[in-house]
Amino acid sequence: MSAPTVTSQNSAEGQPGRRVAGGAARWLRIIAVVAAGLLLYAASPPRDLWWLAPLAVAPFAAAVHGRRTRGGFGYGVLFGFAYMLPLLGWIQDFLGNQFGPWPWLGVALVEAVFLGLAGAGMARVSSLRGAPVWMAAVFVLCEALRGAQPFGGFPWGRLAFTQPTGPLLPLASVGGAVLVTFAVALIGCALGVLALRLRRSRTRLITPVVAVLVPLVAGAALWPTVGVAPEAGTARVATVQGNAPDIGLDLLYEDDVLHDNHIRGARRLVEDVRAGRVPRPDLVVLPEQVGSWGPTRYDPELSAVTAQLGVPVIAGGFAQDPDGTFRNRIVEWDPERGADEEYAKQHLVPFAETIPMRSVARLVSPFVDRFQQDMVAGDVPGVLQAGAIRLGVGLCYDVAYDDVFTGAAREGATLLAVPTNNAWYGHSEMSWQHLAMSRLRAVEHGRAVVVSATSGISAIIRPDGVITARSEQFTAQNLHGDVPLRTERTLATTLGAAPTWVLSLLGVGALAATARRRAHDKN
Structure with a gap:
């Protein structure tokens, strides 16, 4: 010493x-x-x-x-x-x-x-x-x-x-x-x-x-x-980026526009499949905040387009449960049964989806007046059975946290998806920063990742983090591609926290x- x-x-x-x-x-x-x-x-x-x-x-x-x-x-x-x-x-x-x-x-x-x-x-x-x-x-x-x-x-x-x-x-x-x-x-x-x-x-x-x-x-x-090998086969996935107006905070009151834009984008996908321009996908992923649903999950347009596609469709939206609980959810729409399995976002954005100190928060957040009650976070890993695919899901902000996709991969997810709404942030670097997180999660868990964003950047990512398809920002653009379905656990998945x-x-x-x-x- x-x-x-x-x-x-x-x-x-x-x-x-x-x-x-x-x-x-x-x-x-x-x-x-x-x-x-x-x-x-x-x-x-x-x-x-x-x-x-x-x-x-x-x-x-x-x-x-x-x-x-x-x-x-x-x-x-x-x-x-x-x-x-x-x-x-x-x-x-x-x-x-x-x-x-x-x-x-x-x-x-x-x-x-x-x-x-x-x-x-x-x-x-x-x-x-x-x-x-x-x-x-x-x-x-x-x-x-x-x-x-x-x-x-x-x-x-x-x-x-x-x-x-x-x-x-x-x-x-x-x-x-x-x-x-x-x-x-x-x-x-x-x-x-x-x-x-x-x-x-x-x-x-x-x-x-x-x-x-x-x-x-x-x-x-x-x-x-x-690993990138398709241990459980491959799947053809499609994303629908219906686009959103670049209006910042005013997007708070444009739920109908987001819904209609993405229904229109899904219908274009139906037309492309019927015309043979695009092979029929096994799964279609729509972004966050596409819908706003009550306890019955009533959405006849989304149900109709799902039936026309004939494959499961994943869509994010605000949803009220029968007990009045308000959540940010991903809902799987089945071609025959309609709204089916669901996932509730686990990590809510403070001063937006959950608002501490509401009287003070009003000075820095417009969401205080938009949402009169806090959303409630989910506590169950997001794994949806979408046809033959065990789909692990996380909503937007979820991808920044380690536990969300760790839980999904441990529950047997063979593919990961990140529906998100980044239209709030214009042409800033936020969407690129968010995409980088998804690329890291792909390698972390040895799974392909599908990112579906309202206005971009949507992407299809291989298990080694390589982007195989990517959209431009603030364009209406559908993506499609083949992804490997994988079952092997990485050491990171096994070790968790x-x-x-x-x-x-x-x-x-x-x-x-x-x-x-x-x-x-x-x-």
């Missing part, structure tokens, strides 16, 4: 030159972490620059290395705000005209505070041997907290979601999104520590070099194991170790 050293602040008292130098170094660190946050944003979809993400973490890790807890927190907030503000620019596109920049700034700041906690924790554990490992584990811990709190969390902008391509993506099949986040953070922290040691002519370079290489080599080695707990506990243990060591040093 090394002896405590005198801080530079104390040793510089009465020495103006050192104080000036210390101030200049602080400003350089501030500039570095802000630039790092912007660089991490540049690594995010729609840009396919996966390699930028660890390079962005590196200067952040270097800036907090060896700093006090308070300094680490400050640098983390700056890093987080520089990242989250442009990443969440779609909130401004959505709410800006009526509510100004305050919801956008507020959400970005709250998320930045969690990254501030990451910076504080990383600063503390940076003094431990094997620092990059512990710093990455602390980052995972804070990302897990961010995905759970407050109001159910907001896991948007996880490091894993910058990796829809590249050598780290296969790690999702082993440890899910959390292992991909850990790999990105580990490489970045190792690069930061390596740069510091090279700058100070240190020779202890083996640990950071190994920490950079191991995730990259492991990911590349796992690529051949990512275990990697999150293990890596988070590593972070907690590292923080506890620093507390014990400081207490010992004081004694």
Whole structure:
């Protein structure tokens, strides 16, 4: 154990030159972490620059290395705000005209505070041997907290979601999104520590070099194991993107337009099938918010088009249950029975589908007046028997959370689907960010994924994350293609939340170790 050293602040008292130098170094660190946050944003979809993400973490890790807890927190907030503000620019596109920049700034700041906690924790554990490992584990811990709190969390902008391509993506099949986040953070922290040691002519370079290489080599080695074979045959799927008006908040009161546009799109599919221009699909997936149904699920137009297609149709919509409960649901329409099996969205959007503090929320959310009662979340994995297909479903925001498709894959889903309504956010990057999550989930569970969006981006994704068909934004466009149906469980599906707990506990243990060591040093 090394002896405590005198801080530079104390040793510089009465020495103006050192104080000036210390101030200049602080400003350089501030500039570095802000630039790092912007660089991490540049690594995010729609840009396919996966390699930028660890390079962005590196200067952040270097800036907090060896700093006090308070300094680490400050640098983390700056890093987080520089990242989250442009990443969440779609909130401004959505709410800006009526509510100004305050919801956008507020959400970005709250998320930045969690990254501030990451910076504080990383600063503390940076003094431990094997620092990059512990710093990455602390980052995972804070990302897990961010995905759970407050109001159910907001896991948007996880490091894993910058990796829809590249050598780290296969790690999702082993440890899910959390292992991909850990790999990105580990490489970045190792690069930061390596740069510091090279700058100070240190020779202890083996640990950071190994920490950079191991995730990259492991990911590349796992690529051949990512399964794409049709173990349960293949299915021809079709999506209907009926389009929506690009009117932002005014879409709140255009339910009939969304319904009619998608019925029209489904009828075009019927005509194409009858004319032989498109092979008859085995399953048709319509987006979220296509319908609005009472307890009887009465929708004669959707029932008619399903009967004409002669195959199951999946559609999302607002639905009231017989007991008055209001839910965001996916309903399967059978050609003969009509409305059949259902799924209720498990993760509701705070201040939209569920509204805490309604009197205050009215200042930042138009949904307070649109929905007089909160929706109720479902708690059952979404697996619908659509003909011969065991379809695992999640609605829009669900895809950001690890548990939804894990539950579906464990219940025997052979194909995954994500109905969504992204029309609220105009031509922003939100739809691309959302699509990247679906690509990661495909690899995580070894299943093809069908994304059906009202206004784009709809897509058909192979189990290895490759997009085989994709729509344009704000166009009426149907997609179709063959997908493999798969039954094999990935290790990530089997392990579920275990990697999150293990890596988070590593972070907690590292923080506890620093507390014990400081207490010992004081004694």
